[in-house]
Amino acid sequence: MTILKVDNIHKIYPSGTHALKGVSFEVKDGEFLVIIGLSGSGKSTLLRCINRLHEPTSGEITFLDKDITHVKGKELRGIKQQIGMVFQQFNLIKRRSVLTNVITGRLGKLGTFQSITENFSPELIEEAMNALRIVGIEEKAYKRADSLSGGQQQRVAIARSLMQNPKLLLADEPVASLDPATSNSVMHYFEKINKELGTTVICNLHFLSLVRKYASRVIALKAGEIIYEGLPHDIDEKWFKTIYGEEAEEVEIR
Amino acid sequence: MAHVNPHDVMAKRKDKEILKSRVKAALLDFFFVFYSVLVVDRVIWNKFILQVKNIPFSWTEIGIIALVSLVVGVLWSLTGTSLSSKLFGISKKNSVTKYTFEIFGWFLFNITFIAGWIITKISIVDLFSEEGLNAAQRIFSALFTPEMAIFDEALFAIIETVYIALIATLVSIPITLIVSFASARNLMNENKFTLFIYATLRLISNFVRSIEPLIWAIIFSVWIGIGPYAGMLALLIHSIASNAKLYSEAIESIEEGPVEAISATGANKIQIIWYAVVPQIILPFLSFTIYRWDINVRMATIIGLVGGGGIGTMLIQYQGLAQWHEVGLIVIMIALVVWIMDYISTKIRQAIY
Numbered sequence: 001m002t003i004l005k006v007d008n009i010h011k012i013y014p015s016g017t018h019a020l021k022g023v024s025f026e027v028k029d030g031e032f033l034v035i036i037g038l039s040g041s042g043k044s045t046l047l048r049c050i051n052r053l054h055e056p057t058s059g060e061i062t063f064l065d066k067d068i069t070h071v072k073g074k075e076l077r078g079i080k081q082q083i084g085m086v087f088q089q090f091n092l093i094k095r096r097s098v099l100t101n102v103i104t105g106r107l108g109k110l111g112t113f114q115s116i117t118e119n120f121s122p123e124l125i126e127e128a129m130n131a132l133r134i135v136g137i138e139e140k141a142y143k144r145a146d147s148l149s150g151g152q153q154q155r156v157a158i159a160r161s162l163m164q165n166p167k168l169l170l171a172d173e174p175v176a177s178l179d180p181a182t183s184n185s186v187m188h189y190f191e192k193i194n195k196e197l198g199t200t201v202i203c204n205l206h207f208l209s210l211v212r213k214y215a216s217r218v219i220a221l222k223a224g225e226i227i228y229e230g231l232p233h234d235i236d237e238k239w240f241k242t243i244y245g246e247e248a249e250e251v252e253i254r
Numbered sequence: 255m256a257h258v259n260p261h262d263v264m265a266k267r268k269d270k271e272i273l274k275s276r277v278k279a280a281l282l283d284f285f286f287v288f289y290s291v292l293v294v295d296r297v298i299w300n301k302f303i304l305q306v307k308n309i310p311f312s313w314t315e316i317g318i319i320a321l322v323s324l325v326v327g328v329l330w331s332l333t334g335t336s337l338s339s340k341l342f343g344i345s346k347k348n349s350v351t352k353y354t355f356e357i358f359g360w361f362l363f364n365i366t367f368i369a370g371w372i373i374t375k376i377s378i379v380d381l382f383s384e385e386g387l388n389a390a391q392r393i394f395s396a397l398f399t400p401e402m403a404i405f406d407e408a409l410f411a412i413i414e415t416v417y418i419a420l421i422a423t424l425v426s427i428p429i430t431l432i433v434s435f436a437s438a439r440n441l442m443n444e445n446k447f448t449l450f451i452y453a454t455l456r457l458i459s460n461f462v463r464s465i466e467p468l469i470w471a472i473i474f475s476v477w478i479g480i481g482p483y484a485g486m487l488a489l490l491i492h493s494i495a496s497n498a499k500l501y502s503e504a505i506e507s508i509e510e511g512p513v514e515a516i517s518a519t520g521a522n523k524i525q526i527i528w529y530a531v532v533p534q535i536i537l538p539f540l541s542f543t544i545y546r547w548d549i550n551v552r553m554a555t556i557i558g559l560v561g562g563g564g565i566g567t568m569l570i571q572y573q574g575l576a577q578w579h580e581v582g583l584i585v586i587m588i589a590l591v592v593w594i595m596d597y598i599s600t601k602i603r604q605a606i607y
Contacts, residue, residue, distance in 0.1 A: 053514060058259075077522060080517070092512065105519050139549060215565070
């Protein structure tokens with residue numbers, strides 16, 4: 001079953017940057033799709049168009065058989081609730097507890113008054129603890145978010161997105177600010193969510209070794225266009241040079 | 255949604271940008287020429303070199319100068335070698351542009367400095383005249399021998415001043431909060447209506463802020479009568495306008511990441527503000543508010559001069575009677591209180607961060 005269909009989308013920012021130039025692809029339910037490409041190739045923009053943090057300039061995005069390209073207001077918030085997102089810089093609320101951060105994943109379903117009085121039911125708190133258990137840091141629940149290490153913060157961010165019970169999980173270079181060992185452990189949680197919960201994952205990555213290890217399919221972007229689509233193991237030396245430029249050399253992460 | 259050709263969008267945007275810059279550059283060039291002619295003719299030539307006492311003024315003359323400057327300015331701008339086209343980055347890159355930029359730039363700076371010197375009537379002779387020095391000595395010696403008989407009266411007046419400042423600051427907080435959220439661009443760029451509110455609030459608060467509290471105090475002392483209430487209102491309105499700017503700038507400079515993340519969960523606007531914006535701005539807000547109290551204490555002494563109550567009103571009374579020993583005591587007390595407030599506010603703000 002096709003969960004997401006991206007058809008010929010363009011994105012031009014108000015500054016005039018033409019970030020996406022006619023990108024089209026489909027994602028099947030349960031896939032682990034990885035998007036690779038240099039910085040500035042349009043990877044982040046693409047993810048932000050899919051969950052509609054940005055509105056594409058033209059083209060069409062279909063999510064669960066529904067055209068979401070230009071939806072607005074309440075309908076847009078409904079779409080966002082079904083798509084989780086994890087960021088390179090974790091983007092947690094630094095001064096609040098880990099538990100509160102995780103609960104913010106559910107804001108879309110909570111009333112405005114209830115959420116600003118922070119009157120959370122025991123069931124909701126238990127669910128948040130459960131999400132923390134999945135990423136293995138329930139013991140940090142009452143710590144302040146900014147007291148955690150980078151890898152731990154990213155796991156909290158993953159738990160936050162799990163609170164949305166997402167059909168689709170987007171990850172924008174989730175390990176780019178982490179060291180190699182931590183990178184592998186964080187990627188491992190994405191794999192676990194993909195395999196055990198059956199959540200479809202679209203992930204931007206830099207390191208090919210991680211791509212080969214986790215991706216079920218790969219798309220490569222260059223200057224806003226798709227230049228490669230296929231299986232991770234089919235990316236050979238020649239493709240690598242095409243994607244990353246002649247100067248590039250592959251770096252291993254184990 | 256109609257089909258959009260991305261290349262057309264890009265081209266149109268670029269053309270519009272360049273046209274805008276050209277119009278702006280032409281207007282600025284007109285202003286530069288107009289300004290230079292006026293300054294050189296009126297101030298440097300007539301007033302300084304010819305020493306004309308009352309320079310004849312007529313709108314027709316100014317109009318003709320403006321018209322000529324407009325023609326010269328626009329023509330100059332059209333050549334693409336003018337100062338403004340360089341400033342707006344649409345100039346031709348050749349040696350003429352380089353010379354106009356350097357020579358005309360220096361010319362503008364120099365005539366402005368010279369005109370300023372002439373208009374300010376700077377004179378070393380006046381500063382060190384014998385008569386002047388004697389008067390200064392008289393006042394200084396009186397100021398340093400304060401009259402302690404009015405100490406009780408002055409103490410009550412200065413307590414009034416501190417409370418005027420305190421109440422103005424406290425009452426300003428809730429109002430400033432609302433105004434600042436509604437005048438932060440990153441929260442109000444949702445649609446045309448919210449942008450309109452943003453622009454209107456910015457305009458009003460810029461206007462209010464550009465009028466000094468001293469003038470607000472004059473307005474309010476006429477409106478509701480001389481006294482501490484008028485002074486408090488003057489400080490209040492100015493505090494709101496000034497802090498709304500600082501607050502909204504703090505909101506505009508928050509980290510966008512958490513906002514993006516909370517927004518991506520499908521949260522609504524109020525939830526986004528509560529969870530992603532508020533935790534980032536609480537400390538700066540507190541710091542600004544305490545600093546505003548500090549500023550308000552200084553201001554409260556000044557607005558008393560025009561009927562805003564407190565120690566300032568007392569000061570202006572004794573000054574009017576030329577009782578310099580009493581003035582001396584009041585000045586010393588003001589300095590002391592302002593210094594203490596400054597110290598406390600700095601300590602609190604350091605403790606917060």
